[in-house]
Amino acid sequence: MDTNHIHVIFGASGDLAKRKLIPALYSLYVQNLMPEKFLIVGAARTDISNDGFRELMGESIKKFYRYDDFSKLNEFLKHLFYEKIQYDDINSYQNLSDKLNKFRVDKEINGNSIFYLSTPPSLYDVIPLNLALVGLNNESDGWKRLIIEKPFGYDLYSALKLKEMLLRNWKEEQIFRIDHYLGKETVQNLLVTRFSNGIFEPLWNRNYIHHIEVTSAEKIGVENRGGYYDNIGALRDMIQNHLLQVVGLIAMEPPSSLEPIFIRNEILKVFQSLHPIKIEEVPFVSVRGQYISSYVNDEYVKGYREENNISPESKTETYAALKFYIDNWRWGGVPFYVRTGKRLPTQVTEVVIHFKPTPHFLFSRKNIYEACNKLIIRIQPDEGMLLEIGIKTPGQGFEVQNIDLDFRYSELRNQRIPEAYERLLYDTINGDNTLFARTEEVIAAWKFLTPIIEAWKNNPDIPLYGYPAGTWGPLEANKLFEDKNITWHYPCRNLSDNNSYCEL
Numbered sequence: 001m002d003t004n005h006i007h008v009i010f011g012a013s014g015d016l017a018k019r020k021l022i023p024a025l026y027s028l029y030v031q032n033l034m035p036e037k038f039l040i041v042g043a044a045r046t047d048i049s050n051d052g053f054r055e056l057m058g059e060s061i062k063k064f065y066r067y068d069d070f071s072k073l074n075e076f077l078k079h080l081f082y083e084k085i086q087y088d089d090i091n092s093y094q095n096l097s098d099k100l101n102k103f104r105v106d107k108e109i110n111g112n113s114i115f116y117l118s119t120p121p122s123l124y125d126v127i128p129l130n131l132a133l134v135g136l137n138n139e140s141d142g143w144k145r146l147i148i149e150k151p152f153g154y155d156l157y158s159a160l161k162l163k164e165m166l167l168r169n170w171k172e173e174q175i176f177r178i179d180h181y182l183g184k185e186t187v188q189n190l191l192v193t194r195f196s197n198g199i200f201e202p203l204w205n206r207n208y209i210h211h212i213e214v215t216s217a218e219k220i221g222v223e224n225r226g227g228y229y230d231n232i233g234a235l236r237d238m239i240q241n242h243l244l245q246v247v248g249l250i251a252m253e254p255p256s257s258l259e260p261i262f263i264r265n266e267i268l269k270v271f272q273s274l275h276p277i278k279i280e281e282v283p284f285v286s287v288r289g290q291y292i293s294s295y296v297n298d299e300y301v302k303g304y305r306e307e308n309n310i311s312p313e314s315k316t317e318t319y320a321a322l323k324f325y326i327d328n329w330r331w332g333g334v335p336f337y338v339r340t341g342k343r344l345p346t347q348v349t350e351v352v353i354h355f356k357p358t359p360h361f362l363f364s365r366k367n368i369y370e371a372c373n374k375l376i377i378r379i380q381p382d383e384g385m386l387l388e389i390g391i392k393t394p395g396q397g398f399e400v401q402n403i404d405l406d407f408r409y410s411e412l413r414n415q416r417i418p419e420a421y422e423r424l425l426y427d428t429i430n431g432d433n434t435l436f437a438r439t440e441e442v443i444a445a446w447k448f449l450t451p452i453i454e455a456w457k458n459n460p461d462i463p464l465y466g467y468p469a470g471t472w473g474p475l476e477a478n479k480l481f482e483d484k485n486i487t488w489h490y491p492c493r494n495l496s497d498n499n500s501y502c503e504l
């Protein structure tokens with residue numbers, strides 16, 4: 001397939017382009033993974049020359065590219081151009097189209113193009129429509145791909161509207177919806193762990209698994225994203241997309257091949273099998289919280305309502321925890337617990353598979369929780385896997401203690417873990433949409449969460465618990481577990497230091 005192309009980044013002067021996209025494209029270039037001929041055209045409202053844009057992006061690469069290899073930087077920057085644009089002015093798009101045509105003739109590149117919308121979601125209707133109006137969606141002279149970032153809508157209604165609006169001018173195969181979690185090496189490893197190891201499949205079901213936890217904790221607060229976050233909250237920001245995608249990969253059936261369509265179909269089936277939560281059940285299967293000020297290591301940490309661009313009366317949740325089920329033969333009756341929050345004690349994302357205890361306790365154990373084997377799949381940081389098993393404590397009698405069999409990615413020699421955006425941009429260039437969200441998945445995820453969104457909005461009896469910054473969120477989240485002996489697994493930055501209230 002011809003992968004030579006022009007890559008247009010709308011919103012090129014924004015944070016995402018500077019921190020992630022341009023450094024990721026540079027990284028692909030350094031690894032000789034960019035096609036022979038390519039141009040990157042930054043498009044935004046800022047008035048800046050080609051040279052000014054190159055200088056700015058050069059600085060970003062120096063700051064955000066993770067490796068110390070800038071030998072190809074000047075060569076790479078020669079591929080960068082800039083075009084000032086007014087997003088709502090059709091003439092701007094006509095100028096862009098003329099410019100792209102000129103580039104194509106000069107550099108002998110056919111019509112292949114990627115349009116990356118690194119812009120606020122409010123422009124997701126304007127830009128694709130205007131591109132289509134000037135014919136930039138037309139594939140007669142080469143492929144055209146549109147990349148959009150989450151959020152894909154704000155609720156079910158707006159997601160359906162966005163779907164309808166995009167599909168009016170673009171085909172589903174042309175739309176690449178980025179969920180950067182799917183670009184993470186360790187998230188992709190969920191597929192490999194499950195389907196390249198015969199030992200897991202017989203155990204990966206309701207007969208052997210007691211419950212499953214997915215946690216994504218962040219140590220940081222809302223930072224400078226208050227304007228966006230205060231309208232979104234943790235449920236929409238993390239669970240609707242990233243964490244449900246992780247659940248999809250854990251719960252899916254084996255695909256019949258690695259063809260994108262087969263993998264995506266299996267994930268979609270999981271989303272469609274999520275047990276619908278009734279609005280009256282919401283108080284019993286969900287907990288929400290908001291961080292309040294506290295002292296962490298003797299330093300004052302602001303509460304959410306004191307952050308920039310946050311309403312002092314904001315009811316937006318910065319912590320969300322859910323319990324739900326998947327209605328199918330593999331998972332019937334197995335609870336899934338998913339939680340996420342900002343200003344928790346540490347940054348960590350992981351999946352914990354809790355296996356059922358042995359049917360008969362031969363050896364003394366304090367509680368059922370202690371006797372469950374656990375498989376921890378660490379997505380970040382200290383990426384790796386850990387299996388917790390019981391062994392005999394050396395000495396008299398038959399005391400049992402748990403030990404860890406663990407593996408860390410850092411133990412692999414000479415292997416660099418690519419950044420999520422590298423993988424996703426590479427796949428877009430190569431037309432592989434396995435790791436992108438399909439419209440039906442997005443809609444199914446919104447449908448599942450709608451009762452929670454509505455109940456949280458309309459039922460004042462559902463509390464929004466305050467939790468001090470630097471703690472693991474509201475203690476009420478433990479009530480989601482029916483058995484008092486079971487609580488959340490408390491991970492630390494270091495994979496093996498689990499279940500302690502790790503240091504802040």
Ligand code: BG6
Nearest residue numbers: 150180216218237238242349380
């Ligand atoms: C983004 C959310 O999608 O993911 C952010 O909007 C969150 O609020 C981020 O901080 C987390 O990503 P990661 O890769 O740091 O886990």
